[in-house]
Amino acid sequence: MTEHNRRGFASMEPDKQRQIAEKGGRAAHAKGTAHEFTSDEAREAGRKGGQRVSRDRDHMAEIGREGGQR
Numbered sequence: 064m065t066e067h068n069r070r071g072f073a074s075m076e077p078d079k080q081r082q083i084a085e086k087g088g089r090a091a092h093a094k095g096t097a098h099e100f101t102s103d104e105a106r107e108a109g110r111k112g113g114q115r116v117s118r119d120r121d122h123m124a125e126i127g128r129e130g131g132q133r
Contacts, residue, residue: 072080091097100108117123 068074072083075083088097
């Protein structure tokens with residue numbers, strides 16, 4: 064843990080967090096307010112994420128080192 068105490072949702076077990084999140088997702092779908100990505104939206108989001116992470120040269124170098132070790 065960091066110097067801050069974990070409280071509320073962050074202090075729960077991962078399974079309990081997942082259960083609560085699933086309930087929220089089901090409720091949003093039932094209400095009709097949940098967003099579902101189209102293939103084009105998902106592709107664009109993946110492209111943007113790839114561009115962002117590839118700008119971090121230290122991160123990319125670490126990936127390269129790990130790949131070279133395997």
